[in-house]
Amino acid sequence: MKIYGHRGAKGYAPENTMSSFLKAQELGADGVELDVQLTQDRQVVICHDWKIDRTSNGTGKISALTLSALKKLDFGSWYGPQFSGEKIPTLAEFLDWFRTTDLEANIEIKNGLIIYPGIEKEVLKLIEKFQVGERVFISSFYHPSLKLIKEMNPYMRTGALFACRPVNPLIFCRETGADFLHPHWESVDAPWVRQARIRGIQVNCYTINVYEQYLWVAKAGVDGIFSDFPDRKTCCSECQT
Ligand code: G3P
Ligand code: MG
Numbered sequence: 227m228k229i230y231g232h233r234g235a236k237g238y239a240p241e242n243t244m245s246s247f248l249k250a251q252e253l254g255a256d257g258v259e260l261d262v263q264l265t266q267d268r269q270v271v272i273c274h275d276w277k278i279d280r281t282s283n284g285t286g287k288i289s290a291l292t293l294s295a296l297k298k299l300d301f302g303s304w305y306g307p308q309f310s311g312e313k314i315p316t317l318a319e320f321l322d323w324f325r326t327t328d329l330e331a332n333i334e335i336k337n338g339l340i341i342y343p344g345i346e347k348e349v350l351k352l353i354e355k356f357q358v359g360e361r362v363f364i365s366s367f368y369h370p371s372l373k374l375i376k377e378m379n380p381y382m383r384t385g386a387l388f389a390c391r392p393v394n395p396l397i398f399c400r401e402t403g404a405d406f407l408h409p410h411w412e413s414v415d416a417p418w419v420r421q422a423r424i425r426g427i428q429v430n431c432y433t434i435n436v437y438e439q440y441l442w443v444a445k446a447g448v449d450g451i452f453s454d455f456p457d458r459k460t461c462c463s464e465c466q467t
Contacts (some may be wrong), residue, residue, distance in 0.1 A: 228450035229458075230332055231255040231352035232433050233274060237454035240305035241281065242272045243312045247320065250329075255456035257361075259432075262317055262349060264342040269293040276340045281306070282314070289340050317349065321356040331347030332385065332452075334431075337368035339341065342354050346374045352380065369402045378402035385430060388413060399427055401428060406430055406449075411439050416446045 228386035234246025241245055250258045259275040265288055278374055279285050284299040293316065302312025317333070324331055333353075335345055349467060353359050364375055364387035372384045386398035391413050398404060399422075406428040421428050430450035431443045440458075 227444065227448065228460045229254040229456045230257045230259050230330070230430065230450055230452045231456035232259050232452040232454045234258055235456055237430065237435070240302045240309050240312055242315070243301055243309070244275055244315050244319070245309055245312055247323070250456050251327060253457035254403065255329070256450070257332060259332040259334060259452050260320065261334045262345070263288045263336045263340070264345050265290045265293045265296060267291055268348065270345065270352060272297060272315045272317060272320055272335070273399065275460065276338070287340065288425065289342065315318055320353055321358055325356050326357050331358070331364070333364050334360060334387070335364060335368065335371045337366060337371050346371050347378065350375065352440050353382070358462040363406065363408070365408050369398065372404050394418070395424065396422060396427065408432060411443050414446045414448060416441050417447065418446040419446045419448060
């Protein structure tokens, strides 16, 4: 089972910053997950919330701020003084580092409350520029983005995120062309995971931070997990499968 560091290594460093991604790498994660949005001047930046209030010393919507305004802010101090001065990373900055690693990356497009028209194209352009497509997969709760990605690049692997317990989650792959299913851990059960895997659909599950959650999804046979603590695979022998 693969372990992807959620927003880098959110349990140890400010989420979605370069410190967090470096930490996940240091801890031995197989890959990292990151969330992307568009600034007012259409730059792809890495941040989870549509507003910056929770994770910076600034305030406001990402969609209303320019990259240069965002770059003046501190995205580390809220987490701890040792991270003071941490900047919001652009996707380009992340990929420039990522191409030097052997990690995988799951780029999550954060269309939702705010819709960013054209974000899919901007993300694909950057992946192509840095030539890292083979180690990247794109996910979203906003399934129209996944469909769009496949229309623009049928080779780009995609994962359909969901948090409910649908009658048949495989329908998400049929509707969007997604290669993977990315359920919340409570949405997982062995019968549909088996059906997915028979069809070559990988199942990566979020967010696994405690052992009971791990056992639940491991029994169901998922392929990968997202964790804030991507080192915890060594916490006991059962976690090392
Ligand atoms: O991709 C897994 C997970 O990141 C989805 O939820 O809200 O943490 O982006 P969220
Ligand atoms: Mg995410």
